Amino acid sequence: MRPDVELRLPVDSAYVSVLRATTVSLAARLDFTLDDIEDLRMAVGEACAMVLPSATEGTDLTCQFFMKSGEVTITITVPSTTADLPEEDGFAWQVLSALTTHADLSTGDGTLAVTMTMNSTVDA
Template sequence: MSETGTAQGGITNGRADVELRLPADSAYASVLRTTTAGLAARLDFTIDDIEDLRIAVGEANAMVLPEADLGSDLTCEFFLAPGELRIAVGVTSAEAPAPDYDSFAWQVLSTLATTATAESRDGRFVVTMTMQSTAGGPGL
């Protein structure tokens, strides 16, 4: 993260509350989904919201992994707020692909998340999503 408060992939509003770095390999998708579910549970998300997040993060993973440079890492940044979880999943990608908004993965992700964006910039391909809890509790 730079000193200006901008994290990798253009996420702003300060440092991520949790950052996970894994090999860019689909074998680690379950680690990403489990971490997401644990953080959402900490924010008092409903079981249905947690399952939607698990699926959405899996689809984000499916979008970015094919674009990853050989031997690179997948990074996932989690920004926690009461009743809201913002997640940025990204990889280093020298070819900087254009996001495929017609893909099945994007359709599922954008349907499940409250908001979703995909961005290819500065040698990184990042999918960012925000999910708001339907529980209405205080969280954190």
């Protein structure tokens, strides 16, 4: 499935703000509430905090947005030589899980990915 929006950024925490700003803009376009938008912005920041330490230096972080009415799924992927997943009992994972409808960690083919889905609370 092709993403609606795909963004590639250098593996550097300085670019996380660009990703958060893009997330806010796309969520607003889907008519998410201000609270939903803020939760999603924070979740993207936490997801980046989880994957960036394992990323291969000098590579790109890829973020894919899959959008439909009232829902957005975001996959953040980095090249990584580690087979270890970030700890699911860690603070970042707990925050990410609390802020999103669904979250998942995966590794394979030399990548580490966090996928999260957020459903809008409009009309909920």
